[in-house]
Amino acid sequence: MTNVNPQDSSPQYRLPQKRDIVTAIPGPKSIELQGRRAMAVAGGVGSTLPVYAADADGGVIVDIDGNSFIDFGSGIAVTTVGASNAAVGDAVAEQARHFIHTCFMITPYEAYVEVAERLNHLTPGDHQKRTVLFNSGAEAVENAIKVARLATGRDAVVAFDHAYHGRTNLTMGLTAKTMPYKYGFGPFAPELYRVPTSYPYRDGLSGPAAAALAISQMDKQIGADQIAAIIIEPVMGEGGFIVPAPGFLPAIAKWARSNEIVFIADEVQSGFARTGAWFASEHEDLIPDLVTMAKGIAGGMPLSALTGRADLLDAVHAGGLGGTFGGNPVACAAALATFKVMEELDLPGRARDIEVKAGGRLHAMAAVTEEIGEVRGRGAMLAIELVHRDSKEPNPELTKALVAACLAKGVVLISCGTYGNVIRLLPPLVINDELLHDGLDVLEDALNELTAVRGGL
Incomplete structure (x- = not known):
């Protein structure tokens, strides 16, 4: 479980804080469980991603197939102190x-x-x-x-x-x-x-x-x-x-x-x-x-x-x-x-630190990516609004593809927006810098691939 080290007031983690994809996404156990779900859970209950969690700690979620994902969703801003904080x-x-x-x-x-x-x-x-x-x-x-x-x-x-x-x-x-x-x-x-x-x-x-x-x-x-x-x-x-x-x-x-x-x-x-x-x-x-x-x-x-x-x-x-x-x-x-x-842990201060680090990366992406209409947010509540090139027309197709591409590479993202064209970043505030930047690397690479190969969809 994520804990606090009283010596230096920094998070300590139970699980390795790394991205590690060992199967196809979704893996065989998640596919099997999805079949059981279809017969048991009401169809009106949706899930954004096709993988099933088995464990989570700090900035990672591990699925039932053993894949370790970087968590940029925090259960929609819930697991701010980590999903299994020891305290x-x-x-x-x-x-x-x-x-x-x-x-x-x-x-x-x-x-x-x-x-x-x-x-x-x-x-x-x-x-x-x-x-x-x-x-x-x-x-x-x-x-x-x-x-x-x-x-x-x-x-x-x-x-x-x-x-x-x-x-x-x-x-x-x-x-x-x-x-x-x-x-x-x-x-x-x-x-x-x-x-x-x-x-x-x-x-x-x-x-x-x-x-x-x-x-x-x-x-x-x-x-x-x-x-x-x-x-x-x-x-x-x-x-x-x-x-x-x-x-x-x-x-x-x-x-x-x-x-x-x-x-x-x-x-x-x-x-x-x-x-x-x-x-x-x-x-x-x-x-x-x-x-x-x-x-x-x-x-x-x-x-x-x-x-x-x-x-x-x-x-x-x-x-x-x-x-x-x-x-x-x-x-x-x-x-x-x-x-x-x-x-x-001074998590308000950590959120401001994440804004500087992640926000800086997102603004750098926006400077070279026409499909990013705007970077916005406060603290560790950050977003990019995706649009079609040379316009402000919402681009929900690119948004959906980017969420899927990042999941395949080991990063959990969630979208939002009235027009379905916003990627939101909500990492746990106990995420470490190495994991944060690795997740942003995946996001940047996936966005570059999608906008180059598919012309921004």
């Missing part, structure tokens, strides 16, 4: 030896309270806060909307183009992309509205100009006095790792505050050291009214949280928030261990 594993085992579940709503326990205390301290702002724990990011978002509606007495909720907020009925309505997330699943919850976001590569607008456009639409089409909440990802995740132009988020937050609208920062993917700060909101000094969190919060255990202004969360009647498994004691123990590892 997290020990905390999970220790808690499980005592009790796995009692339900905090029946017989509460200290770990839930301690996680809440830590999140009240870590999230932006020094105002009085309260926290409630759940299981998934979508659950945290859904409850944030409940809180905002009750506290304000209003119904309307505003989300943005390219947003992703979850797969429940309400959060599907907030999510922008129809396929595969929304197609055929309506009707969706009412009083949900969508306005333009800031997408500098495609709209060419300054932050204040993009904010003015969004605010104008909210004013004219909804009415500020009807809006309970505005929800936005400070760095948009599934929509394409879009970083809004400077000034956009502060302008939206200021307008919300002046109209007594609850401003919700969805930090499910961008939180917990991923962008080089504990939360991406910090990059523009945002102090959200409510923050939703999940993914990197507990080292891979299912846990999510909603933290925010005490007056908002305390406005909800007793019993109005909760859930049978929310804030499970084992997940809480994992979260407390994860926070400690992030602090001991």
